[in-house]
Amino acid sequence: MSNFASLPAGPGTARPLHAGDSEQPGVTTFRISTKDRTFVDEVQYKGWSIRLADWVHLSNPDDPSKPIVAQVFRVWISEEPGKKGQPGLTVCWYYRPEQTFHPAHRQFWENEAFKTSHFADHPVEDVIEKIACQFTARHIRGRPRPPYWYLGWPLYVCDSRYNDRERIFVRIKNWNSCVPEEVRKSTEFMPIYPFERTVFPRRFGSPFLKGKGVKGPGGIGESIERGDGERIEGGGTGRKRSKRAVGGAASATDISGPSKGLYVGVPGASGTGTPATASPYQNPYPAQYTAPQQQQRPQSAQPRPPEDRSILTAAGGLAHLGNSAVIEKLPAETAKHFDRDPETNEVLWFASPPMDVAHAPAPRYSLSYLHWLATKRKRATQPPGDDAMDVDGEQGGDEGGSVAKRPRVQTVTEALDSLLASFAP
Template sequence: MVISQVQKHAIEETITVLLNASSPRAKRKLVGMFLVLPDRESWPEYYQVIPEPRCIHGIQADLKGNKYKDPLDVFTDLQLVFLNALYYNEDGSQIAKDAAALKVILENEWKQRSVLPIPRTSPPPVSAQRVYAVPQQASGSGSKAERTQARPTPLAAASSPAPQPDSSAYGDKSPERQQSPDVDIDVGGTPEPEGLPTDTARDEESEEIVKQLEKGLPRWDGFADVGWMEEVDPGRYLAIVLAINNHEDQNGTRLAASLEAVPEEATIPEFPYNVPLSLSLIENRSREKYYQSSKAFDKETSQFFLKARRWYEQGSEAYGNVLVLQRLYHALASSSPPPGPPYISTTHFASLRAGPGTAKPLHTHDTEGVHGVTTFRVSTKDRTFVDEVHFKGWTFRLADWVHMSNPDDPSRPIIGQVFKCFVSDEPGKKGRPGLTVCWYYRPEQTIHPADRQFWENEVFKTSHFADHPLEDVVEKIACQFTARHIRGRPRPPYWYPGWPLYVCDSRYNDRERIFVKIKNWNSCVPEEVRKSTEFMPIYPFERSVFPRRFPSPFLSGKIIKAPGGIGDVVERAEGEKIEGGGTGRKRPKRTAAATATAIRFEQTDRSGPSKGLYVGSTTAQPVASTSSYQYPPTAQTQYAQSGSTSLRGAGERSIVTAAGTNLGSNIVTEKLPSETAKHFDRDPETNEVLWFAAPPVDMVHSPAPRHSLAYLHFLAKKRKRRTPDNDAADITAGVPSSKRFKIQPTVTETLRTLIEKFGVDPSMSMSPLPGQ
């Protein structure tokens, strides 16, 4: 495994968190004692006791020099930094406490970054805890004296090699495999785990079982010599490359920057082409008339797009840019290229008007979404069915799985299974091959309850069928139903290591928001391959291995621009009757008051991050964002959880949130520019922008008392002792009249004086005066 740029960035972020971790009380950095190795002359015993010394600065230097070939090697070295300190130092010492705290931070931060592989949970074989066989030292428990007795002498430690994990159970080669079972496995859906939704780390043995099996599988040889570009004028090669290189989206962003960021020489796991390849190299070769045929140009360009797809993480913005440009390339290399330049498309050059979550089938009565994009069944009109079609080195047959261009979100290509291969007989499209595909939805394209958990790479079968031209095809993939996925991996040519692999456990009815556990997997595949022993046979594991579980993507703390959301749904088994009869066909009511939209503001610059969040009610109007994706607000619900944002002063303290004010029909989500962020104060601890949804309330405060309570008590006593003949003579005796404080009459006293002066009858007043 090679560390990609995305993974390297995630590792650097994790190290930065470790470097910035501080003690909450002492306000000091915890990492100070772990930056460099102990001095060898001052601490010779350390190097006799610790088998593999490590330090943070050394790991950073090796990472920068690209000396690591596997992300897990970086994790092992970081883990060793703290395990070594826990083993060598006394329990309860400050350095041991700091090491334990940083070890927990490392594990949590690493786990929160999905691009990084799941690490082992036990100490590595080269750690002192494993070398000296002191199990309790994994967490630093036990006294130093006990550890000293458990470890061998320095000479023995140096001469004895560290014990390696027992590999006899697996061997160098994959174990002999039994014949894979038939597809007709009538089993229920996998059990839902109890407890709060959280990602579940596989045990070390399960990880090793999967790794060893996939390690022994045959590798993909690359594109075949079928379906390539027809011969055209060589001058057109350069025009196509320049069109890709200069293409800008509707916001003026040049997408080819993502292609240029892919290194010319990069080692990618399971990549069949290990030759230098880049966009600039293809451009230079086009200028120099290097390509002897259109097929040679087309094949090398397709190889480069494959390399770029493998370089970036699926779902990232850069990955989406690659797929947009690949779809543009398919259009330009076709027999009927689009008019231009400039080349403009509201669907990212995809042939359909909408994708999963927003597309609605023909004849549906749903009032939301884009109608007429899909159908409920395979169409047979104006087409001739064929056994297979060829495109860009791929051969597509019945029941193959594919990635297709998504017009709404290119970074999440449509997942589908081929139900028909055809050649169109429609006027204007006659002779053009295509595929009828059954769509599968991703979790973020469904409405689901907040506590629902998902398998890793889980998708859901739907009743949406769509006709796609071959230019919509991104690549071949594989999807296994759960009964097979937990038991093994598909045999070639259905899947090769490095290809995207998904798992399906349920159906999803997006109109009624119902999840249905699949019992009979045969009903989900094309009729022609049912009961076939040749359909996606597997290499079996030694035992069942379940995939990891993850919570809803809308609870991950990330901004998810997808048509799904959190909401009430019905969960039932296939064919199960619900209360009141029927099978759940009654659709739940949707009201504007029941929908919510989360607005997130995010700004990142060199001075530090800033984030904001507002959650409030909205009406059923389209939601606009900085991207070109527009989804109904019912599908934009995002739940904010603790730690998902770092905004101070927003959320519940927002005046708009407290008042529940409707924000209108257009909600804009955008990044806060650095030139704007610099005008805001920052948190002294986290360096995050202090942003508030509204100014403070301008309230008139009551003036503070002018006199002390003791003086007011003195005045009260004086008033009580006053007599008609002598005005407070007992209290002010001996005080000159010029220095005496004149007491102002009360309102009651003033009113009594006026009544007596003007002869008003008190009985005619509405209420008697005090004292009468």
Template sequence: MPVNAAQKNAIEEVIRALTSATSRRAKRRLADMFLDLVDRDSWPEYYEVIPQPRCINGVKASLAQNKYKDPLDAFQDLQLVFLNALYYNEPGSQISKDASTLKGILENEWKQRPVLPPPPTSAPSSSAQKVHAKKDQQERAAASPAPTAHAQTAAPAQKASFKAPAPSAMNVDPTPQGSSQPTEASVADRPASPEVDVDIGGTPEPEVGGRDSARDGESDEIVRQLEKGLPRWEGFADVGWAEDLGPDRMVNIVAAIAKYRDESGNRLAHPLSLRLVESRAQMRYYKTSQAFDKEMSQLFLKARRWYEIGTEPYGNVLVLQRLYQALTSPNPPQPPYASATKFAALPAGPGTAKPLHASEGDTGVTTYRVSLKDRQLIDEVNFKGWTVRVADWLHLSNPDDPSRPIVGQVFKCFLSQETQRKGQPGVSVCWYYRPEQVCAVAVAPIVLQNLTLPQTFHPASRQFWEKEIFKTSHFADHPVEDIIEKVACQFTARHLRGRPRAPFWYPGWPLYVCDSRYNDRDRVFVKIKNWNSCIPEEVRKKEEFMPIYPFERPVVPRSLPSPFLGGAHKIKAPGGIIDAPEKEKNEGEKVENAAGAAAGAAAGTATRKRPQRKAAAKADADRAAAIAAASSSKTTPVAAPLPLQASTSSYGHVQYAPQAPPQEDRSILAAAGGAAALNNATVEELPPETARLFDRDPETNEVLWFAAPPVDIVHTPPPQHSLKYLAYLAKKRKQTQRQDVMDVDSSAGAPPSKRRKVLPTVTEQLEALLREHGLDKVPQDVS
């Protein structure tokens, strides 16, 4: 039965219904991941598993070329598109959910059109489900004695054991339409993750390997293969964006960020490409505050991913982002824009914040437990496209060192009831320290002159995991404007076995590992044995808290030496090396119990007696004197830190801010070998056929070049003229041409008819310019 015109139109309507289906919450098109075939070069294993790959655009092309002789052939190909995704991807993944939804839409839309024959009730014989089930039966029959006829009919067809999660449909990739992209691909030969893998109670998890375990060459490939197939981040959600930003205020905000200079007079905006955003703001391109706010957030995200954490350019980006978030807040600062805390809300960060055992009379920054005073607890807070809930890990603005943002876990979300911030949201977090940012010394009682004061203290033999952080007993309240981004942290036993499932972590997000607590009073590291005491009470023993995608086998992170020792990993920051304290050697269990009790008290489950303040202050003075003596001793190895610049904080402590270390020159000039290598360099202009492929600046008409790849976020297509408007222009053009002909044929004595002047269209103006400059003969691309 060949496909007639009515049936062809009905099938096209079904395809349009599939391609226009959107999700309810994110308003994204569900069919975008199924339009094109998977790239065979990038994902060859997909074509080994799927016998009949299909895509929606392929079905549309075959239908337009009248290749289908039966309408059910078109239905079968459309059905295979979603059956292939359901077979290849792990159940419960986003792409499997989308495939199941579109499969239901296909069947419903097909049945609603009487001109189309009824669809079959079973999957086609060429589907992966039936092909692999038949192979399994044949393999079992070959491996076992021939069963009886009754046994053959009773044996159920088992589904192939191969399952691998693929990038979800949320994976926004700015690949232009028509090009191949990995839409349904994933990792082959990897076991499925168990539904429940959340043993975080009081019983310690089994240790897989210690710090002495070496990371072999195969481990990197195991991690890469796993992360390659994990769901990608869907991008910023439509929550928490700025409101009431007029066009003039948008221009002023971008100008303020572009012109901002730090205390030394250095302009920080060079890592950002603000010219395009500024031009669009001046041309009233942004119709809503959300559109402008989202584009600025994407710009900061791109810069954060390009630079490494701890470098000066990365810190500059975070300072500008914090300034931007302050300018778009309900209470923006007034010019001139300057801040001793790099616009962070707190006066001090890890290493310089007041220790918990400080003397009375000091204004505290951190506390022993989460405070419930003057606040209304809520389930979540929304800010700049992020939805933050209890137990989420965050990057927060660090007033002391913006290049190393504070890592904290959320213990409470609240609305402030204080007079100055009435109704404004915030989060109470537990700080996690970095190896190079562990504990400053309380120096308020001591006047130090010409003394370099270390911040980090640990034995020279101390080894650190790559990207390791340490649980502390510091709790602090941050307004949402301090939030930089969401990150993730795994405890060691989980980190060695796999990666967190979405939405707790996505590839590309910063990921940390925690193995120990850090006691900044005694400067000792204590291995965590009771993970349950380290997380908020609301998520303890809950099955949905951070399950993992498992590795093929345990993968040990790289073990790095102290950041203050020599070698490739040496950093230039305040700190030093000390001998291992006796408490860390002999009283580790005692300190562990005390730290666990402090964490329990913070969550409201235990209490801890505050140490005597006078004795603690005296101990601090003794330790500071010992450090000063150790710094001048020739027998104690202390790393030579950078010069420090002293300043007095708002709460009376002396702060020591390190001067910026020299950074690696990553310019194009340095990559080419320096200025000497460019003596004989020649400068050539881009050919017109190459230059026209790139975007141009709307003011200077110069080709736009960017120093970083684009962020994996779909860009909103520019507005285009509607067909109705284009038809109106064509009709007006024809009327004008008709009037010109009538004037030529009129009598010589008759006055010419009055005609309205019609402006040429943009296309006509462009063609005229091309002819004027001799560019109309440039061959066009054939797509």
């Protein structure tokens, strides 16, 4: 037992029981075993009722941070002498992107998992939690109803099968063939709350691109061509396919991954990248790699181009949006309440709400100056009269241009002095 898991190996490292490879532990099978066990409808564990076709997280002996994504195909009670009465599950493993070998340009949906042909027997103690996984046809149209999924549970999406023997992805066309036979074509199995419109999940690049720091057991590589008569895992021999078979397989093989949904990554670098050197099985394509434009440092002599902050650029560009871009227009009864451009008659949109900032007041004249200016204008418009106050320079003098001065008024002290002087002998 390792990392609290009962199995010696997990997805990507485990091998079939009859593979004949002594270096790798044999864990999985390609068929559901019926030996030494009694099948039941459900088992109780941690307060959960685990039934047929439920999705669960199981303990991963290779990496506890990435539990095994699996679907329950059988629930049983062991009849083996050493394990009699112990409950267990037969599940089908689903691989994560980092557990697969894929080209560097392949893209993945958010929380995408891949159906495999590996079945494994787990004791019920390996169950960590209940989860849910939807196939693409339903995932883009809604979310599962309780009790199949509750808000807060992990939710995965599956679009393709993964063949780890040939390292190829095949898009699933018949979804009923991927679930237990008992729930096929059942309208009661995982009903959904429908969306108002189709919603595709976000897309990401390979987890092994440089800078992400993700380790295997997968890696960057390409499909493996088996030689004629070469032994393959799970029994049988490899053989060269006819031209007709190769053409049919190429049409079903999913090489580039999903094309719909918002791409999250460096614009212009969604189809290229630099692979990490974490796995010895990599087969990189250095001739196809191009550095992102954002990493090119402009020359000092050239002016910096203006940054494009449109919503189209933020979404990754028109090439990344593809057919998933949806344009919705405001109804006429809603648009009539907003201001319009006088030239185009379109509703005015603003990048941000108005800001209430302090504006510095413009310089203004003081009250003293304004009072003086008003007085001056009043004097200029007042007609001359007897009671008008004489101002220097405003009244004319003699012909020589001299200005007449008003007689000086005698003060009280001067008047008293002159009066006393007149009474003196």
